[in-house]
Amino acid sequence: MSEKPFFVGYLPVPGPFRTFLVVLSVLLVAGLGTAGFLMGAAQDDPGPGAFRFDYGRQTVTGVVALTPYPLIHVTQGNDRIKPGDTFMMTAGGKSGVDSRAIPLDGQLAQVSGIILERGELYMLQVRGGQNGLRAAEGDVPAIAVEPQGRWQLTGEICDGKCLAGAMRPGRGLAHKACANLCLLGDVPPVFVSSQPVLGSEFLLVTGPGGTRLPRTAYDYVAQFITAEGNVTRHGDLLVWEIEPDTIEVVQ
């Protein structure tokens, strides 16, 4: 005990301490750098979703249908969006286009915006005000809604916009609060199924009987769940009316 060096902050560091501290300093800096590398390089792939600004602005015409989340059944398309396609819409930020779409329910409208795309899922972030969504002239074709029966599906409820590429990663529990915020802002919720249902991995998810996703289901957003409900086909898009009472967290 008697000859151990003694460190005093404002005095020169004693010799034996100095070597120890130099080694410790090097280890600390190297350790922090290594930790930064390992933790940074351990990040998972956030998926292929993205804003497709490279496609340019898309302007198409179609029939507005409320599920209650508004859809467009395309009647006049362009190079990328074909007649017969059905897609969801979102406004800028964490908002839907409900206030603009509801007055146009069942009518022909022109929509304009940027595509968000993740594999086969895509939606349009429409421009602000009339530029994004306005009534159009023309004949309104009848849109068939085909019941596909009752299904038990397994997967995850996400907000369609972040999932489709507004955020990477745009799903998962770390992102849950953001997803809820999007859903509260009327962004359409999308169910990612564990395996394709009638050819689709992604389904628009609503409450039973054409209602909004009930608030009780928000507790399960971003968790892997199984639940039951009727599936209907709207154009080429599947809509699942989830029954909140049947939701169970996958063990």
Next chain:
Amino acid sequence: MSVKYTPVQWNRNKWLYDGVMLAGVGAFLWIFLYVTPEVLSHERAVNPQIHNARAFGACAFVMLTVILCIGPAARLDPRFLPLLYNRRHFGVMTAFVALTHASYILNWYFNFSSSDKYVALLYANSSFGQVAGFPFELFGIFALVCLLILATTSHDFWLKFLTPPVWKRLHYLIYAAYFSVVAHVSLGILQDQRNQVFTIIFISGAAAVIVLHLAAWWAERGRSIAAKDGAWVEVARPSEMTEGRARIARLTNGDRVAVFLMEGKLSAISNACAHQNGPLGEGRIIDCLVTCPWHGFQYDVRTGRSPAPFTEMVPTYRIRIHNGMIEVHPDANPPGTPVTPVPLPAAQRSKEGALA
């Protein structure tokens, strides 16, 4: 302090300390932010805002882990004491890094909605009744508030104003903060992360903190307690004393006394430094002054007073040699009360001389 307060009291060692810590933090952030995107072979990169948030969040966790390891490491091995010396600066750095993480999160996940982002932060996820999906952000907010309290009350003024025991109690928030950070990670990113490297680093960091704390706690359990003999308390035999060093005795009221041998004479002062209640008895006598092992505050062992111009004082104790034992009286004298040192018996002194 006893000279006028300044914003930060610098010295060479503090510059070196801060330099090393900044280099470490800089290395972590630079590598995470700019090197790892090159390594990740994702079809599309993680959003820069999320990447930045993760970098600063991970960095804050690692910094906090290092901070929490320093204390017990220094108790187990005094060579780590220099890391304790300027730990406050590292703590303030951590608070800034954590704040940066929080602002990236707030301005990304909670922005762009029709609600105020602070309101959104508090109400977007209200799944309080479940573990998975619990609004883990709350743990992060709590930890951040703790870190901010610790960082903003780190100036020496606060120690003197609040008194070291109150200040220390307040700074026990670090334990709550660390638990909260671990909970924030466990119920947050850990739920999503599929690459187990992160899980391993995270658990190893938390485990290191736990093991070191329990080891230090265990090691200190057996430290000596003074036996009580009437009003006076036995500390040690004269032969157990070493010149320039102290023996620490715990009194029945829980206070600790440091009995020093200086120039062959015994003096007793409180073991608690006036600055942060550091263990004076583990210090040394340098230039006739007891020097605290934590931050180098000094006291004259005979009076309990710091040398001018400093004005710190610690309580002194009466001391005597009775039936071959060194004894102190458990009633402390008011801080700065001079006590005449008691010479060691001649036989003992000659033994000391022979040893020297």
Next chain:
Amino acid sequence: MDVAQAILVVIQAWGIFGALTAAVFLTVGIERVDEDAQGAYVFRPLLIPGVMLIWPLVLWRWWRIESQRAGWAERYKPVRGAHGAAALLMSLGIIAIIVTGLSVRQEWPGDTAPVQLSDGASQ
């Protein structure tokens, strides 16, 4: 949302009280409670955030010092006893929360196929 807004109002009120306390304490009070602060001004802005965060504690200490209720001995009672308990509690809490976190962690149920419970025509 109402609760969230109410919490924010409370936080704002806390900050306003803190700012007022800081204004008074750092101009008038600090010199009365600590002679080392007399004539030292540069470091005072550094204390503003701290006062704003823990202003009730500041007011309590200020009152203790002004009313000379603070005995000298209370400065020299290190809080060692609580240290072990705090470390132990933290350790147990960490173990519990990590175990809990890992136990609820889910794997993507990619093996589970969708099940058709009834066909479309039967609806």
